[in-house]
Amino acid sequence: QSVLTQPPSVSGAPGQGVTISCTGSDSNIGAGYDVHWYQHLPGTAPKLLIYGNNNRPSGVPDRFSGSKSGDSASLAITGLQAEDEADYYCQSYDRRLSQVFGGGTKLTVL
Amino acid sequence: QVRLQQWGAGLLKPSETLSLTCAVYGWSFSGYKWSWIRQTPGKGLEWIGEINHSGTTNYNPSLKSRITISLDTSKNQFSLKLSSATAADTAMYYCASGEYNWNDVWFDPWGQGTLVTVS
Numbered sequence: 557q558s559v560l561t562q563p564p565s566v567s568g569a570p571g572q573g574v575t576i577s578c579t580g581s582d583s584n585i586g587a588g589y590d591v592h593w594y595q596h597l598p599g600t601a602p603k604l605l606i607y608g609n610n611n612r613p614s615g616v617p618d619r620f621s622g623s624k625s626g627d628s629a630s631l632a633i634t635g636l637q638a639e640d641e642a643d644y645y646c647q648s649y650d651r652r653l654s655q656v657f658g659g660g661t662k663l664t665v666l
Numbered sequence: 667q668v669r670l671q672q673w674g675a676g677l678l679k680p681s682e683t684l685s686l687t688c689a690v691y692g693w694s695f696s697g698y699k700w701s702w703i704r705q706t707p708g709k710g711l712e713w714i715g716e717i718n719h720s721g722t723t724n725y726n727p728s729l730k731s732r733i734t735i736s737l738d739t740s741k742n743q744f745s746l747k748l749s750s751a752t753a754a755d756t757a758m759y760y761c762a763s764g765e766y767n768w769n770d771v772w773f774d775p776w777g778q779g780t781l782v783t784v785s
Binding site: 558589590592594596601602603604607608613645647648649652653654655656657658659660 | 701709710711712713716724725726727760765767769770771772773774775776777778779
């Protein structure tokens with residue numbers, strides 16, 4: 557059971573948008589700590605998508621965006637493309653456990 | 667551009683010590699937290715621990731009694747040792763560079779991963 561809760565799966569058709577939620581508690585996201593997001597393609601290393609709740613590293617398309625409110629955060633992906641099909645993880649700091657990840661969400665592009 | 671390359675034994679017997687090393691190219695150790703993260707089969711990511719440029723470590727409480735993370739600044743490498751391995755430690759292990767702002771740490775880039783099987 558992960559400290560940060562994500563839906564196991566989401567799906568969307570090419571061109572559509574999806575949102576992936578990440579719910580924490582008052583010992584992590586709700587305590588004001590930032591949320592970061594990673595994309596993990598099979599057989600590759602995870603890739604940073606969003607850091608500091610809503611910042612994109614250089615090279616990440618603006619189709620990816622992040623937000624945070626209260627003890628939850630969200631990753632939004634617009635204009636879905638086939639290559640977006642991957643696992644997505646949120647990550648934050650927890651006062652008791654240090655760095656923690658969500659359980660991951662599998663995105664299927666229909 | 668920081669690049670990480672990792673290596674280590676991929677097959678262990680139960681009770682042996684897992685040992686992995688990560689070389690850092692294109693950057694010095696200062697200003698980052700150097701971390702180890704693993705992904706167990708069919709499960710998500712688990713943070714193992716970190717070390718900073720001065721050798722200060724911070725470990726996952728659930729693994730703390732079995733973990734040692736160390737630094738070799740002369741070789742620009744950092745290492746993970748996990749003692750008394752069991753089948754539950756079978757996982758893909760990644761090293762990662764952690765940029766940080768106080769306790770907020772984000773990982774970029776990551777090493778290529780090392781599959782470790784305990785059997």
